[in-house]
Amino acid sequence: MLGLKLKTDPRWVNIAEDNLGEILSDHAWCEQKAATNAINLIINNSEKEDLVTEMTKIAIEEMDHFRMVHDIIKARGFEFTRERKDDYVGLLTKFLKKDGSRDQSMIDRLLFAAMIEARSCERFKVLSENINDEELSQFYRELMISEANHYTTFLNFARKYGEREYVDNRWKQWIEYEESIIVNFGKKETIHG
Ligand SMILES: [Fe+2]
Numbered sequence: 485m486l487g488l489k490l491k492t493d494p495r496w497v498n499i500a501e502d503n504l505g506e507i508l509s510d511h512a513w514c515e516q517k518a519a520t521n522a523i524n525l526i527i528n529n530s531e532k533e534d535l536v537t538e539m540t541k542i543a544i545e546e547m548d549h550f551r552m553v554h555d556i557i558k559a560r561g562f563e564f565t566r567e568r569k570d571d572y573v574g575l576l577t578k579f580l581k582k583d584g585s586r587d588q589s590m591i592d593r594l595l596f597a598a599m600i601e602a603r604s605c606e607r608f609k610v611l612s613e614n615i616n617d618e619e620l621s622q623f624y625r626e627l628m629i630s631e632a633n634h635y636t637t638f639l640n641f642a643r644k645y646g647e648r649e650y651v652d653n654r655w656k657q658w659i660e661y662e663e664s665i666i667v668n669f670g671k672k673e674t675i676h677g
């Protein structure tokens with residue numbers, strides 16, 4: 485799915501179901517961080533009008549997702565807990581290019597974002613297909629579609645601003661790197677855990 489090499493073991497959904505409060509809090513944080521990421525792309529690339537326009541839409545959509553998750557947390561009597569470290573995103577961050585031009589760094593930031601959208605989308609799909617909760621199943625199906633669109637937007641911008649061959653090669657490296665880390669995940673009650 486979306487180029488990902490490894491599928492999440494559906495047994496991860498059992499862990500999520502047993503820790504619904506934790507998974508929802510963690511999910512709310514993911515949405516908030518996705519909005520922040522889109523805003524940072526605006527801050528660092530303000531002269532790119534088309535990018536700024538689309539990142540504005542994404543930031544608003546991610547905050548709307550945040551609002552929806554926060555509403556579910558409140559309606560179910562859970563607490564929106566303090567932020568937990570996202571080890572998966574931490575490991576992805578290590579793969580970001582630290583050298584190179586500003587444009588190259590933007591392209592890597594776009595691929596990094598596409599990667600997180602792809603895996604989040606896959607996790608939402610696994611949740612929607614396996615969770616024993618009609619409301620959440622429907623909710624995660626809707627979010628899955630939205631995050632898949634974000635994935636496409638990020639990847640398309642990388643291809644628009646970068647040389648096609650470079651971007652495709654670099655994307656392949658991202659996919660392979662992601663495979664090498666995700667193999668150790670799928671055991672915790674977080675969206676990327
Ligand atoms: Fe989202």
Ligand SMILES: [Fe+2]
Binds near residue numbers: 518630634
């Ligand atoms: Fe997204």
